[in-house]
Amino acid sequence: MTSYSIIGAGAIGTALAQQFSRKNIKVKIANTRGRESLSDLTATLGNNVEATSTQDALKADLVMLAVPFDRVPDAVRQAAAWDNRIVVDATNAIKFPEFLPKDLGGRLSTEIVAEAAPGARVVKGFNTLPAAVLAQVPDDHGRRVMFLSGNNSLANAEVAALANALGSLNEGKSAQFGGALMVHDLTSHD
Numbered sequence: 001m002t003s004y005s006i007i008g009a010g011a012i013g014t015a016l017a018q019q020f021s022r023k024n025i026k027v028k029i030a031n032t033r034g035r036e037s038l039s040d041l042t043a044t045l046g047n048n049v050e051a052t053s054t055q056d057a058l059k060a061d062l063v064m065l066a067v068p069f070d071r072v073p074d075a076v077r078q079a080a081a082w083d084n085r086i087v088v089d090a091t092n093a094i095k096f097p098e099f100l101p102k103d104l105g106g107r108l109s110t111e112i113v114a115e116a117a118p119g120a121r122v123v124k125g126f127n128t129l130p131a132a133v134l135a136q137v138p139d140d141h142g143r144r145v146m147f148l149s150g151n152n153s154l155a156n157a158e159v160a161a162l163a164n165a166l167g168s169l170n171e172g173k174s175a176q177f178g179g180a181l182m183v184h185d186l187t188s189h190d
């Protein structure tokens with residue numbers, strides 16, 4: 001069974017953890033301040049969400065990065081070999097408070113994330129919806145679009161499947177559109 005973790009427990013990390021909890025999928029979550037600082041969050045979200053250290057979270061099969069873009073290298077630095085595991089890059093390279101794109105010298109932000117996690121299959125995703133929307137329970141009639149992009153089509157497919165699982169309606173409700181979250185895979189090549 002695939003193991004999942006979220007690094008970052010702010011607005012996006014919490015929204016993701018809420019969806020894992022809602023769908024009964026186990027996930028570990030970590031921040032810089034340690035497990036104790038997450039006790040309120042895990043108490044609210046129940047047994048599916050376990051607080052852990054960043055080092056432990058970095059061992060998951062699929063690691064979601066929900067930290068400020070500039071903190072990515074620090075967040076992943078304790079990872080052992082990535083061995084083709086998946087990193088979901090939910091960050092946006094934005095300058096605050098101006099809210100403008102950072103100057104990355106013509107590089108893609110995901111290239112910079114991939115450089116920080118050598119040997120991982122990086123998929124950009126979960127970064128286009130505001131945290132408040134990502135946290136919502138999909139309703140019967142709505143459908144969200146999530147854009148995924150990455151160079152490895154198998155990894156993209158795995159992340160798309162996760163997105164669909166997290167975004168789908170609760171069992172027992174009518175899923176008029178077959179799910180509430182639509183994934184556009186922008187992959188072009190391997």
Ligand SMILES: NC(=O)c1ccc[n+]([C@@H]2O[C@H](COP(=O)([O-])OP(=O)(O)OC[C@H]3O[C@@H](n4cnc5c(N)ncnc54)[C@H](OP(=O)(O)O)[C@@H]3O)[C@@H](O)[C@H]2O)c1
Pocket residue numbers: 007008009010011012013030031032033034054065066067068069071074075076090091092093094126127128129130131132
């Ligand atoms: N907010 C949104 O609506 C939104 C939407 C789409 C994408 N994003 C992107 O998602 C990312 C996170 O945004 P956010 O709004 O969730 O930020 P946030 O609320 O400020 O939370 C950031 C989280 O990252 C953790 N963190 C920072 N450095 C870390 C490190 N080195 N190791 C482990 N954890 C670390 C922080 O932990 P501590 O508090 O313990 O330091 C905190 O839990 C950003 O890249 C942002 O651009 C945000």
